[in-house]
Amino acid sequence: MLSKNQIKLINRLGQKKFRFKDGFFVVEGIKTINELLQSHFELHQLYTTESFNIDAKTENLISETDLKRISFLKTPNKALAVFKIPEPKPVDSKYLILALDDVRDPGNLGTIIRLCDWFGIKDLVCSKQTVDCYNPKVLQATMGSISRVNINYVDLDAFLKEAQKPVFGAFMDGENVYNRALSKEGILVMGNEANGISKTIEARVTKRLAIPRFGDLQATESLNVATATAVLLSEFKRGTRR
Amino acid sequence: MLSKNQIKLINRLGQKKFRFKDGFFVVEGIKTINELLQSHFELHQLYTTESFNIDAKTENLISETDLKRISFLKTPNKALAVFKIPEPKPVDSKYLILALDDVRDPGNLGTIIRLCDWFGIKDLVCSKQTVDCYNPKVLQATMGSISRVNINYVDLDAFLKEAQKPVFGAFMDGENVYNRALSKEGILVMGNEANGISKTIEARVTKRLAIPRFGDLQATESLNVATATAVLLSEFKRGTRR
Numbered sequence: 001m002l003s004k005n006q007i008k009l010i011n012r013l014g015q016k017k018f019r020f021k022d023g024f025f026v027v028e029g030i031k032t033i034n035e036l037l038q039s040h041f042e043l044h045q046l047y048t049t050e051s052f053n054i055d056a057k058t059e060n061l062i063s064e065t066d067l068k069r070i071s072f073l074k075t076p077n078k079a080l081a082v083f084k085i086p087e088p089k090p091v092d093s094k095y096l097i098l099a100l101d102d103v104r105d106p107g108n109l110g111t112i113i114r115l116c117d118w119f120g121i122k123d124l125v126c127s128k129q130t131v132d133c134y135n136p137k138v139l140q141a142t143m144g145s146i147s148r149v150n151i152n153y154v155d156l157d158a159f160l161k162e163a164q165k166p167v168f169g170a171f172m173d174g175e176n177v178y179n180r181a182l183s184k185e186g187i188l189v190m191g192n193e194a195n196g197i198s199k200t201i202e203a204r205v206t207k208r209l210a211i212p213r214f215g216d217l218q219a220t221e222s223l224n225v226a227t228a229t230a231v232l233l234s235e236f237k238r239g240t241r242r
Numbered sequence: 243m244l245s246k247n248q249i250k251l252i253n254r255l256g257q258k259k260f261r262f263k264d265g266f267f268v269v270e271g272i273k274t275i276n277e278l279l280q281s282h283f284e285l286h287q288l289y290t291t292e293s294f295n296i297d298a299k300t301e302n303l304i305s306e307t308d309l310k311r312i313s314f315l316k317t318p319n320k321a322l323a324v325f326k327i328p329e330p331k332p333v334d335s336k337y338l339i340l341a342l343d344d345v346r347d348p349g350n351l352g353t354i355i356r357l358c359d360w361f362g363i364k365d366l367v368c369s370k371q372t373v374d375c376y377n378p379k380v381l382q383a384t385m386g387s388i389s390r391v392n393i394n395y396v397d398l399d400a401f402l403k404e405a406q407k408p409v410f411g412a413f414m415d416g417e418n419v420y421n422r423a424l425s426k427e428g429i430l431v432m433g434n435e436a437n438g439i440s441k442t443i444e445a446r447v448t449k450r451l452a453i454p455r456f457g458d459l460q461a462t463e464s465l466n467v468a469t470a471t472a473v474l475l476s477e478f479k480r481g482t483r484r
Contacts, residue, residue: 107349111466111468111469114465114466114469115465115469117457118453118455118456118457118465119456119457120455120456120457143463148457178480178481211360211476213360213362214360214361214362214479214482215359215360215361215362215390221385223356223357223360223472224353224356224468226353226466226468226469227353227356227357227468227469227471227472228472229469230465230469230470230472230473231472231473231476234453234473234476234477235476237456238420239420240456
């Protein structure tokens with residue numbers, strides 16, 4: 001059974017300002033919840049139609065009707081969990097870091113977090129205007145990868161100003177990424193969906209890269225930020241493992 | 243002004259069966275419509291709040307209220323066009339061909355069409371169960387690239403059976419794609435979002451490829467089909483242009 005207060009808390013967590021204020025976020029689906037239960041993420045409350053056999057204080061067995069009342073999904077997937085938002089660790093600049101300059105689409109951010117996990121990128125640094133990584137739509141797209149990537153929201157200009165490492169950015173007029181040797185450390189900056197990397201951040205970029213276009217002249221103007229990130233992370237990593 | 247028949251035709255075109263029956267599809271937004279007007283696609287009717295200065299017989303100036311009545315978007319973007327579905331050209335097997343085995347998500351197909359355009363893949367071959375490329379959500383994601391990629395829906399098993407070229411497929415246990423020389427011709431098969439490449443199609447694959455995982459053991463299980471396609475097309479193409 002659900003109390004009014006429980007329903008109210010979960011509803012609030014659909015909004016970024018309340019997630020920050022309350023320090024909790026919502027995740028749905030048995031598979032993703034199980035992944036997070038096995039991570040360093042701390043469970044606050046679990047609402048489920050089938051028992052996970054965990055601590056009775058945090059597990060609430062509820063009906064499908066009740067799950068529908070609290071779910072953010074059109075088709076709820078058996079369980080909804082409220083986790084504590086973890087304190088991010090400091091950024092480790094020994095390895096390649098991915099930085100996002102105002103990526104706004106939740107699906108893109110979720111896909112990028114999953115790419116970080118796949119390519120072993122430990123640190124993702126986001127500008128304050130980048131979509132919140134605890135947004136339910138982002139979490140849907142990460143498929144549990146969120147627990148394996150350390151995400152910091154920072155003043156990106158100040159962060160890059162302090163950086164002691166090369167700052168890479170993708171631009172149409174950059175150097176062909178297939179032709180140059182890429183370092184194992186540094187910061188790769190990806191820009192906003194509509195506007196790319198902003199002027200302020202562009203001034204901090206020390207190495208301009210481009211993914212060459214192979215089609216005809218009249219071809220597509222740009223790659224989607226998530227697919228461009230996939231190509232660039234692949235290029236940075238392909239030489240490091242044989 | 244809109245007639246009842248016009249509204250009815252446009253509404254029908256939201257469904258695949260009527261698109262096939264009527265031979266038309268709907269595209270929205272000034273930019274994409276302009277791109278298609280400059281392509282070999284044939285305009286049937288244009289409904290717009292601002293004149294495109296084209297043939298008066300096909301251009302219908304309408305109010306924003308009327309546009310809202312026919313648009314498939316939450317926020318209509320000034321114009322909606324009905325184009326004829328073109329007859330696809332035969333597949334040209336001199337170059338690398340991308341084949342999709344039951345890709346179901348419209349956003350993924352749209353992103354993949356855009357990737358084909360970027361990487362100069364002229365032919366995209368889709369299994370009959372792959373989402374229809376004239377689905378409005380696919381068209382939203384292609385950003386006009388649809389006019390520059392030749393798309394055939396085929397019996398994929400029969401198509402691959404007849405193929406005279408190597409058939410590549412991505413599998414977890416395939417050969418590290420970064421380590422092997424890739425040919426300029428052949429067919430690269432990408433699988434369904436949930437199930438990957440089906441058993442029937444797997445039997446037609448002659449070269450099994452894998453994108454290696456760089457993260458920890460507990461890392462993400464798989465890449466999204468669109469990002470995996472981005473990495474593989476980049477690998478096939480990176481050596482062909484210096």
